[in-house]
Amino acid sequence: MARDPRGRSRHGTPLPPDPEREAEWEIGHHIEERVDRLVEEGWTREEARREAVRRFGDAGRVRSELARMGRNDEGRRRMTGWLEGTVQDVAYALRGIRRSPGFAATVCLTLGVGIGAAAAIFAVVDAVLLRPLPYDRPEEIVEVSLVRGSTDMTMPFLLADQLDAFRESADFLQSSAYGLVVDRTRTDGPTPEELRFLAASPDLDDLLGIQALVGRTLGADDAAPGAARRIVLGHAYWRRLGADPDVVGRTLRLDDEAWTVVGVLPRHSKFPVAGSEPAGWIPIASDRTVAGEPLQWMQVVGRLAPGIDLDRAQERADRLAAALDETRPHPAGWRVRLARITEWRGDDDVRHALWLLAGAVGLMLSIALANGANLLLLRARVRRRELAVRRAVGASRARLLAQALVESLVLALFGGGVAAAAATGLIHGVGEALPADLSWATVYTPGLGPRSLLFLFGTATVAGLVVGLPASLWTAGRRAARVAEDVRDAGARQSVRSAFAVGSLALSVTLVAGAGLFARSFQELVRVDPGFDADSLALVHLVPTERVYPTPEARGAFLRRVVEEIGSVHGVRAVTVTEGFPPAAYVSLASGVQAEHADPVGALAVPFMTIAPGSEAVLGIEIADGRPFRAGDAERGAAIVDRDFARTLFGEGSAVGRRFRMSADASWREVVGVVEELKLTGIDDRETPLALVNPAADRGLTRPSVTVVARTGGTPDALLPALRAAVQRVDPRQPIGQLTTGTDALAESIARPRFLLLVMSVLAAVATLLAVVGVYGVVSHTVSQRRREMGIRMAVGASRTKVRRSVLSRGAALAAGGALLGALAALSLSHLADGLLFGVGARDPASILTGAAAIFATAVLACWIPARRATRVDPVDVLRSE
Amino acid sequence: MGEDRLDVIRGTLEYLVLETLRGRGEMHGFEILEWIRETTRDALVIEEGALYPALHRMKRRGWLDAEWGISDKGRRAKYYRLTETGRSALSDEEATWDRYVRAVERLRARGAES
Numbered sequence A: 001m002a003r004d005p006r007g008r009s010r011h012g013t014p015l016p017p018d019p020e021r022e023a024e025w026e027i028g029h030h031i032e033e034r035v036d037r038l039v040e041e042g043w044t045r046e047e048a049r050r051e052a053v054r055r056f057g058d059a060g061r062v063r064s065e066l067a068r069m070g071r072n073d074e075g076r077r078r079m080t081g082w083l084e085g086t087v088q089d090v091a092y093a094l095r096g097i098r099r100s101p102g103f104a105a106t107v108c109l110t111l112g113v114g115i116g117a118a119a120a121i122f123a124v125v126d127a128v129l130l131r132p133l134p135y136d137r138p139e140e141i142v143e144v145s146l147v148r149g150s151t152d153m154t155m156p157f158l159l160a161d162q163l164d165a166f167r168e169s170a171d172f173l174q175s176s177a178y179g180l181v182v183d184r185t186r187t188d189g190p191t192p193e194e195l196r197f198l199a200a201s202p203d204l205d206d207l208l209g210i211q212a213l214v215g216r217t218l219g220a221d222d223a224a225p226g227a228a229r230r231i232v233l234g235h236a237y238w239r240r241l242g243a244d245p246d247v248v249g250r251t252l253r254l255d256d257e258a259w260t261v262v263g264v265l266p267r268h269s270k271f272p273v274a275g276s277e278p279a280g281w282i283p284i285a286s287d288r289t290v291a292g293e294p295l296q297w298m299q300v301v302g303r304l305a306p307g308i309d310l311d312r313a314q315e316r317a318d319r320l321a322a323a324l325d326e327t328r329p330h331p332a333g334w335r336v337r338l339a340r341i342t343e344w345r346g347d348d349d350v351r352h353a354l355w356l357l358a359g360a361v362g363l364m365l366s367i368a369l370a371n372g373a374n375l376l377l378l379r380a381r382v383r384r385r386e387l388a389v390r391r392a393v394g395a396s397r398a399r400l401l402a403q404a405l406v407e408s409l410v411l412a413l414f415g416g417g418v419a420a421a422a423a424t425g426l427i428h429g430v431g432e433a434l435p436a437d438l439s440w441a442t443v444y445t446p447g448l449g450p451r452s453l454l455f456l457f458g459t460a461t462v463a464g465l466v467v468g469l470p471a472s473l474w475t476a477g478r479r480a481a482r483v484a485e486d487v488r489d490a491g492a493r494q495s496v497r498s499a500f501a502v503g504s505l506a507l508s509v510t511l512v513a514g515a516g517l518f519a520r521s522f523q524e525l526v527r528v529d530p531g532f533d534a535d536s537l538a539l540v541h542l543v544p545t546e547r548v549y550p551t552p553e554a555r556g557a558f559l560r561r562v563v564e565e566i567g568s569v570h571g572v573r574a575v576t577v578t579e580g581f582p583p584a585a586y587v588s589l590a591s592g593v594q595a596e597h598a599d600p601v602g603a604l605a606v607p608f609m610t611i612a613p614g615s616e617a618v619l620g621i622e623i624a625d626g627r628p629f630r631a632g633d634a635e636r637g638a639a640i641v642d643r644d645f646a647r648t649l650f651g652e653g654s655a656v657g658r659r660f661r662m663s664a665d666a667s668w669r670e671v672v673g674v675v676e677e678l679k680l681t682g683i684d685d686r687e688t689p690l691a692l693v694n695p696a697a698d699r700g701l702t703r704p705s706v707t708v709v710a711r712t713g714g715t716p717d718a719l720l721p722a723l724r725a726a727v728q729r730v731d732p733r734q735p736i737g738q739l740t741t742g743t744d745a746l747a748e749s750i751a752r753p754r755f756l757l758l759v760m761s762v763l764a765a766v767a768t769l770l771a772v773v774g775v776y777g778v779v780s781h782t783v784s785q786r787r788r789e790m791g792i793r794m795a796v797g798a799s800r801t802k803v804r805r806s807v808l809s810r811g812a813a814l815a816a817g818g819a820l821l822g823a824l825a826a827l828s829l830s831h832l833a834d835g836l837l838f839g840v841g842a843r844d845p846a847s848i849l850t851g852a853a854a855i856f857a858t859a860v861l862a863c864w865i866p867a868r869r870a871t872r873v874d875p876v877d878v879l880r881s882e
Numbered sequence B: 001m002g003e004d005r006l007d008v009i010r011g012t013l014e015y016l017v018l019e020t021l022r023g024r025g026e027m028h029g030f031e032i033l034e035w036i037r038e039t040t041r042d043a044l045v046i047e048e049g050a051l052y053p054a055l056h057r058m059k060r061r062g063w064l065d066a067e068w069g070i071s072d073k074g075r076r077a078k079y080y081r082l083t084e085t086g087r088s089a090l091s092d093e094e095a096t097w098d099r100y101v102r103a104v105e106r107l108r109a110r111g112a113e114s
Helices: A019-040 A045-056 A059-080 A082-099 A101-130 A160-169 A204-208 A235-240 A310-327 A348-382 A384-392 A397-433 A436-440 A450-477 A487-527 A552-567 A615-619 A643-650 A716-730 A742-749 A751-785 A787-795 A800-833 A845-862 A864-871 A875-881 B003-021 B029-039 B048-060 B084-092 B094-113
Strands: A141-147 A173-186 A193-200 A230-233 A251-254 A257-264 A280-283 A297-304 A336-340 A537-542 A572-579 A586-595 A600-611 A638-642 A659-661 A669-675 A692-695 A706-712 A736-741 B064-070 B076-082
Touching (some): A019 B029, A019 B048, A059 B048, A082 A397, A160 A310, A204 A297, A310 A336, A348 A450, A348 A487, A348 A751, A487 A845, A552 A706, A552 A716, A600 A643, A706 A716, A751 A800, A751 A864, A787 A800, A800 A864, B003 B048, B003 B076
Parallel strands (some): A600 A692, A638 A669
Antiparallel strands (some): A141 A297, A173 A193, A173 A297, A230 A280, A586 A600, A638 A692, A659 A669, B064 B076
16 A cells, blocks of 8 residues: 555555645545536536535635644654655665666775775774684683793793692682693695694683584593593694594594594684694693693683782782792792783784774775765756756655665665675785784684674665765755756855865875885885895705604704705705794894803894804805804804894904803803894894804704705796605605795795785775776866856867866866875874884875875876867857757 | 534544445545435535544544545545454444434434424
C-alpha cells in the first residue's frame, strides 16, 4: 500500500504532493460529485456549484483541519514510512547512477581509491598495533627482565638457578610461567630443516589462555623429567604439514629423536609476539631441561595479581630484589624490570612510522573527500532545474536533503566496494614490502578481515555523508522561485569549489614533499658505504648440527670442506667463513670497555663480527692502518676496529699496537688493523657506529651459526642453487638456514625506509592525481560557465591567446594558492618525520620547494585542456544559443 | 451547534461510516455520504463538510485505510476501506453503540412516519 502522498498509488494515480493539496483535492472531488448530482436533478451548473459549496459548509475550516491532521500524520508516517522512503531514495540514487555512469564512476573511484588506501594502512596499523593480542587479558601479562649490574641494560630472562626463588617470592604475580625459543633440526623431512620451537613450562598456555585447536596442549605429565618426547604443533607449521585433523599421534624426528604430536595450537597463538611463529611447543621439564639438555636461562612471564597495577608490582619487585640480595645473593643480582607484553608490539620507530603513514593517508583521504564533494556540488548545479521543479510541486527541504544524502551514501558505498578491491591489492603489495621487523613484531598478518572491512565501510559511510553534505545543503536550501536567478548563487558555490580545490592541492603538496623527503633520505642511505663490497657476494647461513659436529675441530673440518666445495663451484672466485655477517652482526653489551693505561669508558654496545684469516680480501674490507688478520691472531688476542672505536678508546693518533679490554675480567686485546668504517648492524644504523672485528681461532669458529661468504664473478643470484648443492654434497643432512646475496642482506637493513618511501610515494602520487583532477574540474567548469562571455570577447576582437591566458591565469591562481598553502603546511608538519630520516633534515627546503613546484606545474598543465577548449568557442554559436 | 451535540453526532457519524463500509469494500467520501443519506432516508442531516474530518480521524485511529484512485467517472478520488482494526473496533464496541443505534432507529421510524 503506497501511503506516501508524493509517490503514486497502486492504481497509478498521481498522489497529492502535500496535506493541503490533498485536502483540496478531496473536498474538490466532493463538490464536483455534488454538482453532478444537482445537475442531474435539474439545477443549472452555475446554481449547482453555489448550492454544492453551501451544502458542504465551511470548506476553508474543513480544509485546514484536514491539512493539520494530515501534517501530523505525515510526521508519524515519516517515522514508520522512513524505511519505505529510504528504499525509494536508494532506488532514485540507483536510477541516477544508471543515468550518468561516468559521473558515478568518477565519484566511486575518487572515494574508492582514498578509502581503499586508508583501509590498507589501517589493516597494517591494526595488525601491528591496535588489535588486542590474542591472549587472555593481555594487558595484565608482564615480562620479567633481569637488570644487569649497575647499568640500566636489561636482558629479557632470568637465570635458571634464580627461577624457583623468584617464583616463590613474587607475590605480586598471580601466576607465572616461562619459556625459551630453541632451534631444532627436523631430520625426517625430504631435506633437513632448521625449525624454531618454543620450549615452554606446561602452565604457559594456561597463563596465556591458549587452548588447543586439535588434541591438547602441554600438561604437567609431559614435563616430568624423562617423560616421552611430546610436541604441540604451531598452527602455521601444522598447515604446512597439510593441516591433517588426525595429526595427533604422528611423530616428527627432531635431531634424530622421535617426538609425538599431542595437539595443535589455534591460529594467532604465536608466542612470543616478536620473531617468527614457532613450529611447535615442546615441554621444559620440571628440572629445567629440554630433551635432557639443561637450560641456562628462560624468559619469564607473569600475570599481575588482582588489584595490583604495573607500578605497584614494580615497587614490590624492587623490595623483593633487596630482600633476596640479603638472603640469597646471586652473581647476576635480583633486580628485575617488569614490562607489559603489549610493549612487544613494534618499537618506537615502527609506531612512529605507522602513525606517520596513517596521518598521510588521512590527508589523502581528505583530498578524496574534497573532490567527491566538489563533484556532487557540480552535479547539483547541473540538476538545478529538476530540483526546482520538485520543490515547486511540494517536495520538502528535508526530503530533498535526505534524498541527496542517500544518493551520496549509495555512491560512497559503491566506492567502498572499489575500496575493498583497492585495499586487497594494496595490502597484498604492502604485505610483500612489509619489512621483516614489522611482520616480526606482530601476531596478526595484515589482511582485509572483519575489523578492516568494518573500518572500510564505516569510513565509506562517513565519507558519503561528508561528501554529500555541501551539495545537499545547497539543494535543500534553494527556494523554488530561484530557478533562473542562478548567477549570484553560482558565484558563492564556485568559491566553495575553488576552496576545496586549493585545499586539495595544498594537502597534496605536503604529501609530495613528504615523499620527496623520504626519497632523499633513501638516496642518502643507498649511497652509504657499508665498509665492504656487498655486490657479487653470495651468502650461505649454516647452523652446523651440534649432534653431528660436537667439537670445534669437527665443525672446523666440516666448514673447511664446505669452503672447498663451494670454492670449486664454477663462477665462485673466493670463499671464506664468518660469524655475524652484516647487518646481522652480534652485539656485545660490554660493561667496562677500557684502553690500557686509561679509565674504563663505561658500558658500550659494540657490534662485532668474527672472520677467518683472508676474509678481508674476500669481503672487500680495506685496512686503512695496520694489517689484516693472519694465523695465530685469535690466540694472540688481535682485533681490527673501526675509526670510531679507535677514537673512542685511544683518542686521535694511530691505534695500531694499542691494547684494550672489553671488561675488567676480560683479557687484553691488541689492535692490529683499523678500517675507516664498517656498518655491521645495517647501513641505516645511526646509534651504534662502533665496529669490532675478531679473528677466528685457528681451529675454527665457535658460535652455532656461521655464514659462508662467496665472492662471485658478478651473478650471485644465479649461483645460489649451486651453492646449496655444494653444501649438500658435503653433508646431505645439514640444513641450510638462508641463501641470499650480499646486496639483498644489506637491503634488508633498509627495508623500513624503503617501505616508508614506497607507501609515501604511492600516497603522494594518488593525492596529486586526485588534486589535479579537482583543479581541472573547477577550471573546466568555469570555462563552460563563461562560454558566453568568451564568445563575446572573441567576437569583439580579443585574441585566442588572450582568452586562453585568462583561463590559464584562473588555474594558475588556484595552483599558486594551493602550492603556497601546501608549502607552509609541509613546513609545519615536517617535524613529524624527524627521526625517520637519514642524512637529510626534516625541514629540507629542496623537498618542500620541489613538492610545491611539482604540484603547481601539474595543476597549471591540467588547465591547459579547458583553456584550449575555451578558445575553440565559436562566438556566433554561443550568441545564437543564448 | 454545541460541543455536546456535536460529539453525539460525531460518534454517530463514525458508527454510521463503519457500518457503511462493512462489507462494501472501498468508497469515497461522497459515496459514503449518499449511502447514509439514502439508507437513513434523509432522517440524519449531516453537515457534508463534517464527514471528512471524521474520516480522517478514523483513518488515524487505524480503523480505515485510504487510497487515492480513479473514480468510475474518471475523477481522482480518495477511497476509504475498513481495516481489521476498524472491524474489531466496530464489534467490540457494539454495545456502546446500541444507544445510538436505538436513537437512529427512532429517528428512522419518525422519518418514516412523516
